[in-house]
Amino acid sequence: MLRVLGPTSQLKTALCFPPHHLRALPSSRPWGAGMASAQLLQFSRLPPQFPRTTSQSPTYYRPCHSAAGTNPRRSIRCWSSSSGRSPEPESGDSAVKDVERLLEEKRRAELAARIASGEFTVGQSGLVPTILSGLGPAGKFLAEFVERLGGGGGREGDRPEIPQARGSIAAVGGQAFFIPLYELFLTYVASISDPRRILRDNSKAYSKGILAEILEFVMGTGLIPADGEIWRVRRRAIVPALHQKYVAAMISLFGEASNRLCDKLDAAASDGEDVEMESLFSRLTLDIIGKAVFNYEFDSLSVDNGIVEAVYTVLREAEMRSTSPIPTWEIPIWKDISPRQKKANEALKLINTTLDELIAICKRMVEQEELQFHEEYMNEQDPSILHFLLASGDDVSSKQLRDDLMTMLIAGHETSAAVLTWTFYLLSQNPRVMAKLQEEVDTVLGDRFPTIEDMKKLKYTTRVINESLRLYPQPPVLIRRSQENDVLGKYPITRGEDIFISVWNLHRSPKHWVDAEKFNPERWPLDGPNPNETNQNFSYLPFGGGPRKCVGDMFATFETVVATAMLVRRFNFQIAVGAPPVEMTTGATIHTTEGLKMTVTRRTRPPVIPTLEAKEVLTIDGSNQISNGSSIPEGDQQGEVSTARL
Ligand code: HEM
DSSP: OEEEOSOHHHHHHHHHSSOSOEEEOOSOOSSOTTSOOBOOOOOTTSOOOOOSSSSSSOOOOOOSSOOTTSOGGGSOOOOOGGGSSOOOOOSSOHHHHHHHHHHHHHHHHHHHHHHHTTTTOOOOTTOOOOOOOOOOOGGGTTTSSBOSOOOOOOEETTEEOOOOOOBOGGGGTTSOTTHHHHHHHHHHOSSOBOHHIIIIITGGGEEOTHHHHHHHHHHTTOTTTOOHHHHHHHHHHHGGGGOHHHHHHHHHHHHHHHHHHHHHHHHHHHHTOOEEHHHHHHHHHHHHHHHHHHOOOOOTTTOOOHHHHHHHHHHHHHHHHHHOSSOGGGSTTHHHHOHHHHHHHHHHHHHHHHHHHHHHHHHHHHHHSOOOOOTTOOOSSOOOHHHHHHHTTOOOOHHHHHHHHHHHHHHHHHHHHHHHHHHHHHHHHOHHHHHHHHHHHHHHHTTSOOOHHHHHHOHHHHHHHHHHHHHSOSSSEEEEEESSOEEETTEEEOTTOEEEEEHHHHHHOTTTOTTTTSOOGGGSOTTSOOOOTTTTTTSOOBTBOGGGOOTTHHHHHHHHHHHHHHHHHHEEEEEOTTOOOOOEEESSSEEESSOOEEEEEEOOOOOOOOOOOOEEEEOTTSOEEEEOGGGSOOOSSTTSOOOSOO
């Protein structure tokens, strides 16, 4: 865990520039032997830049903005891949970019070697120095980053103070600010802290802090940013809306929407056109979440109307705010005249008006309904969460309701799109996994639309999603602010500290995972339980943990399983020839820097050879079911080599 010390005012500065004081807890935790540890945290506004390939390249961080004295080339371009449009091209031609990339890789490799050699290590009684702190004043942070680690290890009262590493980044001059952090983490911070206290055991002592501040303009006091009593009341109202019958009903929605995407891909395959999958996944999940949350047909896979554009404008604004060096949206006058601000405000107004209309329509529907509300209540015509909330008599202001809907729209859209994007990237890099996945999907589904029963049978597909979420957690960082003094193990936390839990590091820590960087769905046994934070002892947090755990975990798992299954049974996916390298950047979730450009080809499945042999399919509870393998339909395009069989 890395923590940002100092009062909020300092933090505000830190939001604009790298944090003044970053400290990480040391590895020798006094508690929780053998249990999960939270890991080095990266600053939320300085998002991580991840390895270009999933397995071999070193992981590194890249600053999201340039500051005085930094090379603007290294700024992360925070375009929203969700926009469905290509990102702005970077200045300079591709040859220049290649050279830059090579130089950066070289620098990174050199630094990794220096870290690995222990150059930054300063011995400390019994503790491996783990701290990255004492970052210089904002304007000078790149000039003075990490002086040689001169461990703190001082004592505060009768408690040890978290040891600190101070230093100058002159040693790594020319490096982007966050590039070294993951290597430093791997070398110095094998195990830092336990997220259970913050997320679960003492969760009441922590709020969403800066996250709530950043998201206020779009989510208000919706469930994600809300704290205290508002959160408690709203959580109690919303969780029941995602009951089992509702999630089961959503399976057909997932299937229909995925089928529309298949049609699009089919057309592209016919035309021999490459497709940018990240923006298509963004549209797929927007269509799904709009219908699921407030019964609205965005139809963004087919059209680019005003409301779709407005949603992306607002999302881009939220991402920009979470990565911007200067909070221009808070500057008086400027915020009223800036064209970008005006556009964002207009977009938000349009969305709010639309949501108000949808709430009004739904209220009328509920009034006309002969309503018998019960636990698993669902209106067949409109199974949306909004309908459930209104039918339940949820006593809430329209503004709060709107905030909650908006929150779920964003929470359930970007995350699922990112999961699908990185899943398909991983599959493209791992043909063996893809073949096994396709075999399962062929066997379980054939050409049918998935049903809720299939969710138990698509076990390997689920493991692929589990593993993709391990390697690419969405979001990669959880954010909290201490509301009172607390103690993490033997280390004191004072009120008002902002704390960033890097799920990314946790999920890739060699301490917890064998071949941590390898995409290996087999690490999760098919007959084992579905991995979650509890049965993985908080070393796996794909949906968070504790009272603030995601309310849409089941929804999202089924959604991504259905979409993946429907797509891979019809198509093969490869990174398009000449596509830009798939690199990472982050807003709220991990995006690619330049899209996921793929070549999609129709699959040809092998002719069905009738067999009397029954095939075993494992169910979620570990029991075996018999499924007849002859449900695999005949391939419609003969002649292609099938990958459906291992
Ligand atoms: C694969 C997709 C998804 C992922 C990876 C994901 C992940 C997460 C995570 C990690 C958290 C915890 C955040 C924290 O502790 O700070 C969270 C919270 C939340 N998620 Fe999701 N989510 C997904 C889909 C959804 C969907 C589909 C919905 C709505 C239908 C949703 C609604 C929420 C809400 C409302 C919260 C806040 C809960 C609270 O604070 O009480 N999420 N999500």
